[in-house]
Amino acid sequence: MxxxxxxxxxxxxxxxxxxxxxxxxxxxxxxxxxxxxxxxSLPLPRWSEQELKKFRxxxxxxxxxxxxxxKSGESGSDINELINTPLSSGPRLDHFFNSRDSELSPRLQxxxxxxxxxxAILGLPTQGPASAVQLPTPLAxxxxxxxxxxxxxxxxxPKEYLIDPDQLVPEIQNHDMLRLLGFHAQxxxxxxxxxxxxxxxxxxxxxxxxxxxxxxxLQSDACLVVYPLGEPxxxxxxxxxxxxxxxxxxxxxxxxQACLKESLQTSNVHDQLRRYTIHLSTxxxxxxxxxxxDVAGKTDKDQALAEFSSQSKVPAASPSxxxxxxxxxxxxxxxxxxxxxxxxxxxxxxxxxxxxxxxVWMFAEPETAPRLGGAFTGGGGGMIRYT
Amino acid sequence: xxxxxxxxxxxxxxxxCSACGFSATLLHSYLGNQWVRLERITDAAHCLRxxxxxxxxxxxxxxxxxxxxxxxxxxxxxLPNNLSVxxxxxWLLNQGAFNTHSVSRRNDFGMVLVVxxxxxxxxxxxxxAIEKCFSPKIISRMMQTAGSHLSKGAFGMAIEASxxxxxxxxxxxxxxxxxxxxxVGMADSASDxxxxxxxxxxxxxxRPLADLPAPRHDQAIS
Numbered sequence: 001m002x003x004x005x006x007x008x009x010x011x012x013x014x015x016x017x018x019x020x021x022x023x024x025x026x027x028x029x030x031x032x033x034x035x036x037x038x039x040x041s042l043p044l045p046r047w048s049e050q051e052l053k054k055f056r057x058x059x060x061x062x063x064x065x066x067x068x069x070x071k072s073g074e075s076g077s078d079i080n081e082l083i084n085t086p087l088s089s090g091p092r093l094d095h096f097f098n099s100r101d102s103e104l105s106p107r108l109q110x111x112x113x114x115x116x117x118x119x120a121i122l123g124l125p126t127q128g129p130a131s132a133v134q135l136p137t138p139l140a141x142x143x144x145x146x147x148x149x150x151x152x153x154x155x156x157x158p159k160e161y162l163i164d165p166d167q168l169v170p171e172i173q174n175h176d177m178l179r180l181l182g183f184h185a186q187x188x189x190x191x192x193x194x195x196x197x198x199x200x201x202x203x204x205x206x207x208x209x210x211x212x213x214x215x216x217x218l219q220s221d222a223c224l225v226v227y228p229l230g231e232p233x234x235x236x237x238x239x240x241x242x243x244x245x246x247x248x249x250x251x252x253x254x255x256x257q258a259c260l261k262e263s264l265q266t267s268n269v270h271d272q273l274r275r276y277t278i279h280l281s282t283x284x285x286x287x288x289x290x291x292x293x294d295v296a297g298k299t300d301k302d303q304a305l306a307e308f309s310s311q312s313k314v315p316a317a318s319p320s321x322x323x324x325x326x327x328x329x330x331x332x333x334x335x336x337x338x339x340x341x342x343x344x345x346x347x348x349x350x351x352x353x354x355x356x357x358x359x360v361w362m363f364a365e366p367e368t369a370p371r372l373g374g375a376f377t378g379g380g381g382g383m384i385r386y387t
Numbered sequence: 388x389x390x391x392x393x394x395x396x397x398x399x400x401x402x403x404c405s406a407c408g409f410s411a412t413l414l415h416s417y418l419g420n421q422w423v424r425l426e427r428i429t430d431a432a433h434c435l436r437x438x439x440x441x442x443x444x445x446x447x448x449x450x451x452x453x454x455x456x457x458x459x460x461x462x463x464x465x466l467p468n469n470l471s472v473x474x475x476x477x478w479l480l481n482q483g484a485f486n487t488h489s490v491s492r493r494n495d496f497g498m499v500l501v502v503x504x505x506x507x508x509x510x511x512x513x514x515x516a517i518e519k520c521f522s523p524k525i526i527s528r529m530m531q532t533a534g535s536h537l538s539k540g541a542f543g544m545a546i547e548a549s550x551x552x553x554x555x556x557x558x559x560x561x562x563x564x565x566x567x568x569x570x571v572g573m574a575d576s577a578s579d580x581x582x583x584x585x586x587x588x589x590x591x592x593x594r595p596l597a598d599l600p601a602p603r604h605d606q607a608i609s
């Protein structure tokens with residue numbers, strides 16, 4: 001109101017108030033950034049150049065890169081810059097954790113980081129040609145898995161489809177396999193169990209496989225793969241007998257060979273296991289569709305495991321077929337043997353006959369006195385009258 | 388040994404039969420003392436079929452191959468009443484030149500089977516060299532076997548059985564050895580290599596038996 005109708009008397013007062021308002025607005029616009037800068041800078045510590053220099057000199061590895069800003073004149077090794085740049089071209093992340101007294105956490109060690117980070121990131125050498133040229137373990141060098149191993153297999157949970165008591169499969173691959181086998185078990189009627197053993201191990205004769213996975217192998221149609229890590233060609237495959245009796249030998253043999261071929265596509269032993277399992281899972285789905293879906297009325301005898309290995313070509317043949325094959329082979333062998341004996345005998349008799357034909361009999365020269373005046377005969381012989 | 392005429396026993400070095408006075412001289416007066424040539428199988432009575440003759444030829448060949456010194460000859464014919472099969476066998480083995488593979492085979496290693504189908508008699512005559520191989524029992528059994536075939540008219544079978552049985556007996560008294568071809572040194576004539584001349588007078592030295600009269604067919608050709 002005072003400003004609306006200024007009078008001449010109050011004019012100096014109005015001018016003073018107007019100046020004060022402009023001054024107040026101007027001071028308010030200038031003071032806000034100052035307050036924001038103070039808010040941002042307050043939580044961070046500030047060091048002087050001398051303090052930073054002193055701190056760097058106190059570190060035991062003076063040349064190792066740290067998280068602190070580099071000295072003036074050094075190449076940029078800021079962690080934000082390192083993360084944004086390709087790992088192959090610059091220093092690796094593991095360089096920050098290769099010492100026990102790392103700056104980030106004195107208790108954080110490089111071995112701990114390797115459990116979570118891929119080996120390629122950590123700069124560790126991956127399994128390459130060295131594992132590819134690894135020679136197969138000789139049969140004589142194979143040793144049976146210990147009893148504790150079998151006991152651990154028996155105590156494994158029913159839905160623990162990857163049985164790895166010795167923890168031969170690393171954690172990441174282990175989780176991958178568990179997820180894969182779990183998905184398979186959700187959709188497939190034939191459960192797939194994978195037992196991982198060492199490359200120089202084998203199952204002992206007469207091992208009770210039905211007890212594995214707390215006996216869950218007998219509860220439904222199941223397939224147990226005993227997989228020597230790194231030697232997939234020695235993999236042993238067990239399926240429920242009810243399945244074993246229905247499928248042909250050709251299918252089993254082809255499955256074994258296909259899985260083996262798939263696993264040998266890579267030289268990484270864990271990747272081999274993964275490929276083998278994935279391919280076998282696919283094959284089991286195929287098999288499930290081809291099989292008769294008669295689940296009811298199955299007994300424990302039907303669910304007992306029967307082995308099919310790639311070494312045995314015709315293990316699925318029924319006993320009658322085997323006996324018939326044996327009889328046929330025996331008959332063919334006998335006929336062949338008889339034929340050979342006949343040929344030899346005929347040859348021998350022919351030689352005997354030839355020798356006999358060449359044999360002559362010679363008489364001694366007798367000295368006899370003539371009888372009845374005969375020069376060559378003297379009445380020797382006989383006469384008969386026949387009627 | 389028995390006399391061919393009276394079947395009386397004859398001892399060694401006995402020139403005539405003490406019972407009937409038989410000797411070779413008596414036969415010479417009747418049948419002659421010259422050599423006669425005849426085949427191993429002489430079928431004057433026409434008892435053998437051609438098939439039997441061929442088969443017997445093979446059997447006799449085998450016999451002569453097995454016994455290079457011996458031979459087996461057969462005569463089938465109807466004899467006169469005053470001549471028995473034993474007498475004819477006696478005369479044939481002493482005076483016959485049998486046409487064997489090797490004419491040089493001596494008759495004392497020969498045996499002759501004479502059969503008279505009319506009189507239904509048969510006789511086997513043995514040479515001096517082999518007569519000791521045949522005991523009277525063996526001779527009797529051989530003749531019985533031959534007689535059983537002859538009584539049926541199976542002349543070929545009778546001859547075959549007699550020849551085979553004779554071979555079995557002779558093998559027990561002979562020494563076996565492997566046959567070796569005879570080596571011929573210097574050949575003076577074709578006969579030394581098995582080639583005989585057609586005419587007897589063409590090469591006298593090549594005649595198989597120089598002291599024998601020429602065969603009848605040779606005379607016909609010449």
